[in-house]
Amino acid sequence: MAIQKHTADPKSQRANKRKWTNLDADETPNIEHKSNPQPNAPTKTFNHHKTSQAPNHLLKRRDELLLSRRALPIWPQAEAIRDELRKKNVLVLTGATGSGKSTQVPQFLLSEKWCKKCIAITQPRRVAAISLARRVADEMGCLFGSQSPAAKVGYSVRFDNATGPNTKVKFLTEGMLLQEMLRDPLLPQYSAVIVDEVHERSVNVDLILGFLRTLVDGPSRGGKRKIPLKVVIMSATADVEALVKFFNESSESERKDDHDSEKSGPGKSPDDETSPHEPTKSLVSTCFVEGRQYPVKTIHLPEPSQDWVESALKIIFQIHLKEPLSDNKPGDILCFLTGQDTIEALEKLVNDYAEHLDKDIPKLQALPLFAALPQHAQQRIFQRAPPRTRKVILSTNIAETSVTVPGVRYVIDCGKSKIKQFRNKLGLESLLVKPVSKSAAIQRTGRAGRETEGTCYRLYTEEGYKAMDERTTPEILRCDLSHALLMMKARGVDDVLGFPFLDRPPREAMEKALMQLLHLSALTETGSISDTGLKISRFPLTPTLGRVLVEAAVPERDCLLDAIDIISALSVENIFLNLVSEERKEEAEVARRDLFRREGDHMTLLATVRRYAEEQTDRKAWCERHFVSHRAMQNVMDIRKQLRQQCTQLKMLASTNNSSKPSEEHTNAILHCILRGFISNTARLMPDGSYRTLMGNQTVAIHPGSVLFGKKLEAIVFTEFVFTSKAWARGVSAVQLDWVQGVVEEVM
């Protein structure tokens, strides 16, 4: 979530307030709460870690914050949490929104005797890592990040490492911890790793859990670390059992290795390993903490509805006309829809109807919210509505986890979301509208009870709710596994089929990914990682894009800088703005004409990145003139810089062939590199004018957003293959059929 990233203005009070929109602690510090302070609470740690330089205003702020910390539901559990971790190495902690777990648990552990080194705490999103670090530093009364070398709290996210030699609490994104695990498998710099938001079950969290499982035991139990690592797994949903089982199984097998290594053979059930005299003692502690949430009344439809836009419209006006709007209580509506199209349709309807409201009734303001929306438009949800106006935020599931919308009292939930699913057989992703899970529905409902008691209107029946899956299918069960498996291979996991997965992906999916890696020459025939594979794994890229990069560095190709520009542009969301009206589209076409290249989208991206990079006076204005997303281009430049640095470090960037007007020969070299990474994403023109993939004979169409849309070309290569209403090729370049056949023969 990038809402706050480039716009937060430290000088503005409003911006300061915004930083906290993603915290799950202390968002409602002024509500009445029975405080239950512990006499030997973590205040002790302040003395222990007190720095001589801590300025007075920081200490004053620390003492003020202590009051609200004491009111957090997790506060009374501090001693119990410390106690459990003294006895056992793993703690599974369940705590709903508002329990204070993300900010308090690291502070509870700092003063422990076993805590000699740093505590890592992972977050799925960058903004959360940064804002939590800032908050914890405030609470501890110290500077944070790179403000001072003495800072005890820091964070590490891509493009921004704000840690120092004295960092004791380090918030970092899951991706960053994985990178550290690749470099230093035993994590010697940490005494504890806290994995937060595990219930979201990102692929990265699943990999982290698998890797951590082998680290929790000390040498006496077969672990490779001298001092065992303490691990805290934090989740908002009560999926404790699976996690406890997961971590107990590891210790079980390690003890087996210790005690009867010669006896154990295949086919033995794990039950046989435990001594009959003493039942297996769990090596995992559990702890449950209440959340802090106001009650929400949930209302289902009596009959199923097909048309959510219409049903939502009715309910919006029903709420608006019946429920009073007061100045000092939240009364805004948050409506969950599936995508930009439904959001914009409903936005128009709400605005049309709102025009005809009686003059004595408060106004309605419809605000769309989705990730592709420009920054300033997203920021509107944080601004106060004009007087006597009710906001209606029409959102994708971005408001489910990534953005906390303030002032909401009513939630309307269509009960669906777009879900990406990788299809092994076709090797493509589908983006389909599917019912959400019960836990997602509960999460959406909860958004009505953040500030006061609220109401949730579900655009489905109670039976519909009961029929939903309990939990959202973990991402690792529905994604392309090639990146995950390459990470595992790079970390020395030879037998990826035997890797400890919390949820094991189907064998077919893993085999498909292994084949893919083999075709990329990232693995050798025997399945071990190749030099090429090792190189690819070092880059923050998918294996396919990584392969393009490696290919571009070989002397015959010699087009690395161009490849980096293209890859950077492919790594972010669409850099060309999405325009709705026909008029604007024509306008954009004219403005972008000098950027478009007949070779296709990749050379067009290259031209765009080049022109943007060359623009020295006003890049933002340049973007506006060309209908290009400035935010996306800033991300492109960050990635470009990082990739150039990494290539220099790996000594891949020897030549500086960087001609601004590439010759045909040079263009062909670039396209050959793309072909090398995306050989399975190639198609040829059929006599009937359609395209069929060379591997798989699947019909594809060039996406309407491509510069080659509607063109008839001998053969194409594409970097994205998505199924929505039909199979689309996005990111398309024209190539010669004999090139494609040449690479296919070389690889297969």
Added chain:
DNA sequence: CGTGGTGTC
């Protein structure tokens, strides 16, 4: 002939 839920290294 017609379109992209949300993150991350």
